[in-house]
Amino acid sequence: MMNYSSRPPEEPAVHAQDLTVVRGSRTVLRGLGFTVPRGRITGLLGPSGCGKSTLMRAVVGTQAKVTGTLDVLGRPAGHPSLRTRIGYVTQAPSVYDDLTVRQNLDYFAAILDPGRAAADRRHDNVSRAIADVDLTGHADALAGTLSGGQRSRVSLAVALLGAPELLVLDEPTVGLDPVLRRDLWQLFHDLAAERGATLLVSSHVMDEAERCHRLLLMRAGEVLADGTPEALRTRTGADTVETAFLRLVDEAAAAARTKESTR
Numbered sequence: 272m273m274n275y276s277s278r279p280p281e282e283p284a285v286h287a288q289d290l291t292v293v294r295g296s297r298t299v300l301r302g303l304g305f306t307v308p309r310g311r312i313t314g315l316l317g318p319s320g321c322g323k324s325t326l327m328r329a330v331v332g333t334q335a336k337v338t339g340t341l342d343v344l345g346r347p348a349g350h351p352s353l354r355t356r357i358g359y360v361t362q363a364p365s366v367y368d369d370l371t372v373r374q375n376l377d378y379f380a381a382i383l384d385p386g387r388a389a390a391d392r393r394h395d396n397v398s399r400a401i402a403d404v405d406l407t408g409h410a411d412a413l414a415g416t417l418s419g420g421q422r423s424r425v426s427l428a429v430a431l432l433g434a435p436e437l438l439v440l441d442e443p444t445v446g447l448d449p450v451l452r453r454d455l456w457q458l459f460h461d462l463a464a465e466r467g468a469t470l471l472v473s474s475h476v477m478d479e480a481e482r483c484h485r486l487l488l489m490r491a492g493e494v495l496a497d498g499t500p501e502a503l504r505t506r507t508g509a510d511t512v513e514t515a516f517l518r519l520v521d522e523a524a525a526a527a528r529t530k531e532s533t534r
């Protein structure tokens with residue numbers, strides 16, 4: 272089941288060009304161009320409603336009305352061959368409340384890696400995924416009796432089962448206490464460094480930006496900036512990514528005003 276990619280790091284995990292998404296009657300993402308490097312943690316940051324979840328849905332291939340170029344792991348987004356190569360955790364935990372943590376994992380493991388011959392490997396993978404998210408002590412608890420943060424971690428464990436090359440995590444640290452948040456970020460770094468996984472992690476908490484290798488800063492359906500936290504701070508002369516973000520918003524507003532006045 273361990274099938275992490277050994278492709279050269281220069282080929283990005285995600286490449287988007289002129290990416291546009293319409294939801295209902297609204298254009299939610301407008302002409303985005305960006306890349307997500309392999310084996311790194313890319314943070315997708317921006318205020319609520321700016322389009323982070325929509326972008327993630329497009330990357331994993333579940334979003335309708337996507338136009339432009341969007342290549343994921345060398346294939347067009349949504350290609351059937353990508354299904355087992357991508358792990359996706361939505362904001363709403365997708366777990367069965369009437370099953371224990373281990374039974375939830377056993378169920379998904381049986382779909383990913385079926386057959387009696389794989390029973391030992393499934394057992395090992397399930398135990399590893401439960402340990403990865405620090406739920407070994409709760410393995411026999413019913414998911415319905417867990418806290419919100421614990422249920423989110425069960426969802427994350429399910430996504431880790433297939434050892435995906437690309438992990439797309441929509442606000443994975445919402446509702447977690449500082450210790451768990453720190454531990455989860457440590458896990459993300461381990462997954463990137465030790466297993467070569469690529470992580471695309473959304474958050475609207477700017478202090479999480481500093482934990483990412485690279486950032487895509489979004490606002491109102493557009494990518495404001497793309498770079499390392501350090502480069503973004505340096506470029507804007509800011510002490511924090513939050514201040515850098517605010518300066519970039521001001522810059523973008525000033526540029527829009529200039530464009531408007533020269534029409």
Ligand SMILES: Nc1ncnc2c1ncn2[C@@H]1O[C@H](COP(=O)(O)OP(=O)(O)OP(=O)(O)O)[C@@H](O)[C@H]1O
Pocket residue numbers: 294295296297299317318319320321322323324325326475
């Ligand atoms: N089904 C829909 N039909 C029309 N518009 C939608 C639909 N779902 C979301 N939107 C709009 O798309 C925009 C982007 O939503 P999205 O959920 O991608 O934002 P987000 O940055 O992930 O927000 P949050 O941080 O609150 O989860 C929002 O303005 C939202 O109102």
